[in-house]
Amino acid sequence: MRASASDREHFEEIARATEAQETDSYARAAACPPGAGMLVGLRLGLLLPKSPAIMAEDDARADGQMELARRRLALGLGLEV
Amino acid sequence: MSTESLLARLLAASDGFALIGAWARNAWAPPRATTDLDLVVRADAKTLADLATVLEHESYRAVRRQRVAASDALPDIEIYRAEDEDLCQVDLLIAKTAFEVQALDRALSVELHELRLPVVTPEDLVVYKLLANRGRDQDDVRAVVRTQLRAGRTLDWDHIVKWSSYWGIEERAAALQRELTRGA
Numbered sequence: 099m100r101a102s103a104s105d106r107e108h109f110e111e112i113a114r115a116t117e118a119q120e121t122d123s124y125a126r127a128a129a130c131p132p133g134a135g136m137l138v139g140l141r142l143g144l145l146l147p148k149s150p151a152i153m154a155e156d157d158a159r160a161d162g163q164m165e166l167a168r169r170r171l172a173l174g175l176g177l178e179v
Numbered sequence: 180m181s182t183e184s185l186l187a188r189l190l191a192a193s194d195g196f197a198l199i200g201a202w203a204r205n206a207w208a209p210p211r212a213t214t215d216l217d218l219v220v221r222a223d224a225k226t227l228a229d230l231a232t233v234l235e236h237e238s239y240r241a242v243r244r245q246r247v248a249a250s251d252a253l254p255d256i257e258i259y260r261a262e263d264e265d266l267c268q269v270d271l272l273i274a275k276t277a278f279e280v281q282a283l284d285r286a287l288s289v290e291l292h293e294l295r296l297p298v299v300t301p302e303d304l305v306v307y308k309l310l311a312n313r314g315r316d317q318d319d320v321r322a323v324v325r326t327q328l329r330a331g332r333t334l335d336w337d338h339i340v341k342w343s344s345y346w347g348i349e350e351r352a353a354a355l356q357r358e359l360t361r362g363a
Contacts, residue, residue, distance in 0.1 A: 123209040124322070128330035132206035132298065133291040139205035140182055140265070142212035148267055153260075156215045156268045159200070160243065160258050162311045163217070163272050167247045167255035169310070170276050173347060177222075179277040 182216075182265050186294055188233045189218075195226035197286035197297040199272065199307055206289050207301040208322035215268035219283055219299065222253055222273045234259045234269055251275070278306065278342050301327050302335050306342045309351045324359055 127135060146152055169175075189196070198206075200217030220226055231241070239259035246254045257271040274280050286297035299307070301323050308316040308323070327334055336356060343352035 120325075124326045124329045127209040127322075127326045132287075132289045133296070135205040135208070135210040136202050136289070136291055136296075139201060139210035139213045142210065143214040144265055146212055146214060148214070148262060152214055153262075153267065157258075159215065159217075160256060160268075160270050162313060162316070163200075163256055163270060164245060164247070166272070166279075166307075166310055167245075167275070169346060170255075171247045175276045175278075175345070177275070177277055177280060179345075 183292060183294065185233075185237055185264075185266065186291070186296060188237070189230060190294065190296070192229040192233045193226050194297075195221035195223070195283070196230065196271075197283050197299050198289075199282075199299050199304065200270070203298050203304045204308075204319050204323065206298050207304060208319065208326045214266065215270060216266050217270045217272060219274050219279050220271045221280075221283060222275050224253065227253065227257070227271065227273065230271060231257070231259075237261065238264065239269060276345075278303075278345055281342075282307075301332070302338045303342070305334075305339050305355075306346070306352075309339075309343055309348055309355065310346055312348075312351065320355060321359075324355070328359075 196218040198217070199219050200215070201211070201213035202216060205211065205213065218230070220230060235241075239261040241257055242260045243256070243258040244254040245256050253273050253275075255273055255275065257273075259269040259271070260267060272279075274283055282299045282303040283297075285300050285303065287300055288295045289298045290296075305320050305323055308320045324334060336352075340349060340352050340356075343349045
């Protein structure tokens with residue numbers, strides 16, 4: 099069984115709508131002062147429940163930051179350029 | 180305490196840090212929810228102690244201190260947590276490389292009501308994100324670049340390429356530039 103032309107058209111339409119939505123969000127962010135974006139992010143964060151999953155995600159991000167430290171060591175990088 | 184009060188106290192305690200991570204992302208791209216605060220911090224014991232004093236005074240407690248080299252005097256990362264605060268986690272990333280030091284030096288001042296917050300530049304944020312390179316980081320990079328271009332700001336690609344090369348990830352910067360040039 100294969101996707102029909104109308105199936106493909108349906109998904110292409112979704113892709114176009116998603117892209118238009120992204121473009122719109124970039125335009126709105128571009129017109130917004132940087133501090134306002136930071137406040138929105140904070141307010142959105144306050145709406146999230148402080149569940150173990152959220153805390154685990156914060157932890158995972160910290161693990162990602164350790165990648166920088168591991169690479170520093172592996173490449174022998176320091177404060178000199 | 181409110182997040183803005185916490186930021187004000189951190190600023191009063193030290194000028195040796197800048198915002199990175201989601202806060203910087205939200206300054207330079209469409210915002211998304213954030214529950215933590217990531218700071219790149221000058222690698223000196225006094226700066227670290229001054230920030231720790233503020234955090235501990237505001238009921239944050241250190242839950243992780245990690246260093247990749249046991250011989251280092253300072254940790255690579257310190258994580259503070261206060262589950263009852265609006266921001267439940269604050270990560271201090273200690274600047275031990277030339278890249279991080281210049282990111283601190285070039286940080287831009289962003290107004291948040293009465294505060295002037297030092298935030299790493301879009302270019303330095305892109306390098307941080309290229310380095311972490313998880314799915315979300317890749318999305319963040321595209322969002323930052325596309326928003327800045329949309330705002331009519333010129334991104335300094337030479338800077339991104341220079342510091343990507345420093346980290347040995349120049350192919351990621353090149354791939355990003357190719358992708359965005361194709362999409363332009």
